[in-house]
Amino acid sequence: MLVNPRPRIVVIGGGFAGLWAVRGLRHASADILLIDRSNHHTFQPLLYQVATAGLAAPSIAAPLRHMLRRQRNVTVILGDVTAIDTVARRVTADPISYPYDYLVVASGATHAYFGHDDWKRDAGGLKTLDDALAMRARILTAFERAEAAADRSEQAAWMTFVIVGGGPTGVELAGTLAEIARHTLKGEFRRIRPAAARILLVEAGPRVLPAFAETLSRSAERDLRRLGVTVHTGRAIAGVSPGGVSMDGEWIAARTVLWAAGVEASALGRRLGVDVDHSGRVRVCPDLSLEGFPEVFVAGDLARVGAGPDAVPGLAAAAKQMGAHVARSLKARLRARPTTAFHYRNYGQLATIGRRAAVAQLGPLRLAGVIGWWFWLTVHIFFLIGFRNRLVVMIDWASAYWTYRRGARIIVGSAADPAGRSACTPSG
Amino acid sequence: MLVNPRPRIVVIGGGFAGLWAVRGLRHASADILLIDRSNHHTFQPLLYQVATAGLAAPSIAAPLRHMLRRQRNVTVILGDVTAIDTVARRVTADPISYPYDYLVVASGATHAYFGHDDWKRDAGGLKTLDDALAMRARILTAFERAEAAADRSEQAAWMTFVIVGGGPTGVELAGTLAEIARHTLKGEFRRIRPAAARILLVEAGPRVLPAFAETLSRSAERDLRRLGVTVHTGRAIAGVSPGGVSMDGEWIAARTVLWAAGVEASALGRRLGVDVDHSGRVRVCPDLSLEGFPEVFVAGDLARVGAGPDAVPGLAAAAKQMGAHVARSLKARLRARPTTAFHYRNYGQLATIGRRAAVAQLGPLRLAGVIGWWFWLTVHIFFLIGFRNRLVVMIDWASAYWTYRRGARIIVGSAADPAGRSACTPSG
Numbered sequence: 001m002l003v004n005p006r007p008r009i010v011v012i013g014g015g016f017a018g019l020w021a022v023r024g025l026r027h028a029s030a031d032i033l034l035i036d037r038s039n040h041h042t043f044q045p046l047l048y049q050v051a052t053a054g055l056a057a058p059s060i061a062a063p064l065r066h067m068l069r070r071q072r073n074v075t076v077i078l079g080d081v082t083a084i085d086t087v088a089r090r091v092t093a094d095p096i097s098y099p100y101d102y103l104v105v106a107s108g109a110t111h112a113y114f115g116h117d118d119w120k121r122d123a124g125g126l127k128t129l130d131d132a133l134a135m136r137a138r139i140l141t142a143f144e145r146a147e148a149a150a151d152r153s154e155q156a157a158w159m160t161f162v163i164v165g166g167g168p169t170g171v172e173l174a175g176t177l178a179e180i181a182r183h184t185l186k187g188e189f190r191r192i193r194p195a196a197a198r199i200l201l202v203e204a205g206p207r208v209l210p211a212f213a214e215t216l217s218r219s220a221e222r223d224l225r226r227l228g229v230t231v232h233t234g235r236a237i238a239g240v241s242p243g244g245v246s247m248d249g250e251w252i253a254a255r256t257v258l259w260a261a262g263v264e265a266s267a268l269g270r271r272l273g274v275d276v277d278h279s280g281r282v283r284v285c286p287d288l289s290l291e292g293f294p295e296v297f298v299a300g301d302l303a304r305v306g307a308g309p310d311a312v313p314g315l316a317a318a319a320k321q322m323g324a325h326v327a328r329s330l331k332a333r334l335r336a337r338p339t340t341a342f343h344y345r346n347y348g349q350l351a352t353i354g355r356r357a358a359v360a361q362l363g364p365l366r367l368a369g370v371i372g373w374w375f376w377l378t379v380h381i382f383f384l385i386g387f388r389n390r391l392v393v394m395i396d397w398a399s400a401y402w403t404y405r406r407g408a409r410i411i412v413g414s415a416a417d418p419a420g421r422s423a424c425t426p427s428g
Numbered sequence: 429m430l431v432n433p434r435p436r437i438v439v440i441g442g443g444f445a446g447l448w449a450v451r452g453l454r455h456a457s458a459d460i461l462l463i464d465r466s467n468h469h470t471f472q473p474l475l476y477q478v479a480t481a482g483l484a485a486p487s488i489a490a491p492l493r494h495m496l497r498r499q500r501n502v503t504v505i506l507g508d509v510t511a512i513d514t515v516a517r518r519v520t521a522d523p524i525s526y527p528y529d530y531l532v533v534a535s536g537a538t539h540a541y542f543g544h545d546d547w548k549r550d551a552g553g554l555k556t557l558d559d560a561l562a563m564r565a566r567i568l569t570a571f572e573r574a575e576a577a578a579d580r581s582e583q584a585a586w587m588t589f590v591i592v593g594g595g596p597t598g599v600e601l602a603g604t605l606a607e608i609a610r611h612t613l614k615g616e617f618r619r620i621r622p623a624a625a626r627i628l629l630v631e632a633g634p635r636v637l638p639a640f641a642e643t644l645s646r647s648a649e650r651d652l653r654r655l656g657v658t659v660h661t662g663r664a665i666a667g668v669s670p671g672g673v674s675m676d677g678e679w680i681a682a683r684t685v686l687w688a689a690g691v692e693a694s695a696l697g698r699r700l701g702v703d704v705d706h707s708g709r710v711r712v713c714p715d716l717s718l719e720g721f722p723e724v725f726v727a728g729d730l731a732r733v734g735a736g737p738d739a740v741p742g743l744a745a746a747a748k749q750m751g752a753h754v755a756r757s758l759k760a761r762l763r764a765r766p767t768t769a770f771h772y773r774n775y776g777q778l779a780t781i782g783r784r785a786a787v788a789q790l791g792p793l794r795l796a797g798v799i800g801w802w803f804w805l806t807v808h809i810f811f812l813i814g815f816r817n818r819l820v821v822m823i824d825w826a827s828a829y830w831t832y833r834r835g836a837r838i839i840v841g842s843a844a845d846p847a848g849r850s851a852c853t854p855s856g
Contacts, residue, residue: 147504148507148521
């Protein structure tokens with residue numbers, strides 16, 4: 001009698017969902033192949049800190065194969081999955097095609113421009129470390145261009161920043177940008193006054209942080225205004241161009257537009273040949289498997305679980321829970337036992353506005369101001385991966401707190417300059 | 429009688445020479461304009477550590493305008509100087525032209541490919557932080573491609589690294605790469621054995637570290653061989669292609685070629701309309717001014733001072749001394765006093781090979797091995813700019829020493845992948 005070969009599990013994506021699925025399978029008797037487009041796991045909740053020059057990129061990332069080096073049943077492959085054949089049970093990451101017995105698709109989400117993909121060029125979003133480095137370069141370059149500008153109107157356009165989207169990312173970007181303009185850059189320019197920068201936060205809905213309780217939204221909005229951010233709620237962006245945005249018939253000259261609005265699921269969802277919702281998320285069975293394909297699971301931002309107010313939100317905590325549940329479902333399948341339904345445990349949500357101001361909603365508990373901020377700091381240090389990263393982030397945050405300095409104020413990346421000039425090669 | 433306006437001094441380049449010139453003028457009654465293509469000063473001696481994933485880019489850089497914020501007579505401008513008119517006394521950084529009364533050109537040097545500029549695409553050099561991030565991505569990606577390779581010969585080509593040039597940068601890259609292959613990546617791959625990587629250091633001259641004493645060259649070569657580096661001296665590269673290099677009629681399949689060979693002065697030197705040497709360096713008067721243009725000074729890697737064994741070397745220390753001397757010359761000019769001749773004080777030179785191995789030549793003193801290494805460490809921490817950077821670099825070095833881990837093993841920058849695929853956007 002032939003010995004059954006070990007089942008092959010392919011996991012697409014090393015974000016929170018994929019990584020937690022792989023880790024949950026550490027004792028499974030299976031050959032796991034983890035495929036990701038990048039060589040590292042990114043701690044997405046702190047991407048805005050890399051974008052605003054507070055942290056260096058390596059501080060919020062960890063190499064996937066290093067994290068998984070001791071889990072001998074995993075092979076990590078750097079690759080870009082271009083096709084999934086759920087009938088032949090193969091995944092293609094050019095030029096190689098990998099067969100699977102079980103598949104976990106956790107390829108996450110990207111920005112959505114509501115049908116205006118042409119806005120992307122002038123209004124980059126924030127989902128990857130490359131996005132964060134490009135955004136950092138745009139923000140820092142804007143102040144440089146204002147200092148070098150030949151005339152007043154050009155200067156004003158470089159000193160105007162529009163942040164689209166009033167969710168946690170938009171609020172965090174706006175608050176930090178206001179602090180940079182008012183404190184970090186103080187006294188460093190000779191021709192402009194950085195504190196005169198206009199920072200506009202535009203939210204189409206009636207209030208910022210719409211997923212939070214109304215009291216917390218109001219608290220966040222107050223904190224933002226105190227920092228000097230102009231908050232526009234109930235107003236939608238109608239156009240984005242290199243020179244500015246249009247909004248309700250009004251034209252705002254702004255050379256820097258940061259996108260923190262819509263989210264769209266990874267395009268791989270649509271290639272599974274099943275039903276997806278309007279933002280491309282895959283409708284899954286209660287155990288997170290794909291209808292008609294019990295050997296395929298979907299987890300993280302790509303999965304649509306629940307609807308309306310009961311929908312599982314696109315948060316790191318939810319992705320981790322889904323990943324861990326997929327691991328449990330897979331272990332059940334491997335032992336020919338029934339799988340169970342996924343239930344999201346809502347531990348709450350957090351958003352920081354700036355120095356000593358954050359909001360946290362934890363079940364019935366609501367924190368704001370300094371207490372919310374300390375809670376936010378503690379949670380983020382705790383969940384960061386790696387001792388070195390925790391230590392360096394603490395040093396950078398302590399330094400930023402006492403001196404307002406930001407440890408990563410360097411422009412790198414040659415695609416970063418919106419004016420199309422290379423601002424990257426030191427000449428000295 | 430009209431009051432004389434303050435003289436305008438334009439300084440091109442915020443490297444060691446330009447920055448030391450500006451700092452030396454801190455008490456001068458003049459309006460100084462510092463123009464650089466990047467927003468930061470780079471500590472070039474540690475670029476190879478960023479390239480080999482030991483340090484994050486911000487750890488070896490400091491924003492120029494932050495460093496100079498208290499020096500009120502300086503305006504810092506981010507710009508790319510495209511033209512110098514020494515007759516009209518104007519410098520153009522598109523789209524603006526700046527008039528000057530005195531000019532300091534310190535735009536440094538770049539790589540030289542000995543007339544083979546087409547090699548540049550496949551054999552990037554190491555002069556800027558962008559170069560370092562691109563090189564890091566190429567090194568890390570090579571091991572990833574080897575793990576994912578479809579066949580043995582492809583795998584072998586990705587596991588072969590050729591470093592061209594046996595000066596300090598080449599030696600440092602080769603030694604560190606050997607340590608990464610043998611220690612850092614140990615146990616993290618399933619299909620390849622990183623320690624089997626071939627690391628070839630090719631030097632056209634008869635020995636590595638040609639600028640050092642022969643005993644130190646021999647010591648460095650011994651240390652490199654001990655680490656597993658194959659050292660080829662007296663052999664020149666005849667061709668570079670995406671698949672490998674040719675050398676004395678031999679073809680070596682290698683997907684990763686790192687350039688640490690020639691140096692060529694910045695192209696701005698040739699635009700001054702004066703005599704330059706074969707590598708584009710500007711011949712200057714003893715006080716570092718330009719012949720026929722006493723109001724123009726040249727400093728750093730762009731200046732040719734002395735000849736043969738007395739030539740001032742292209743080292744950070746020499747650039748700083750030249751920058752400081754230009755400041756003294758300028759202050760003399762401003763007071764209508766005579767300038768003095770520049771004399772280079774040779775404090776020595778250093779190169780590290782790897783863990784606990786470095787060579788140092790300090791006048792009659794020669795250090796090698798562990799003592800050289802401790803000396804190297806201390807000097808580099810001491811000369812780094814900024815308390816935060818010193819602290820974080822010490823943490824990263826201590827961590828690397830005890831665990832062999834490297835703190836910046838992340839691939840960023842979409843132009844980085846030699847296979848032309850995007851290896852940068854995390855999918856999770």
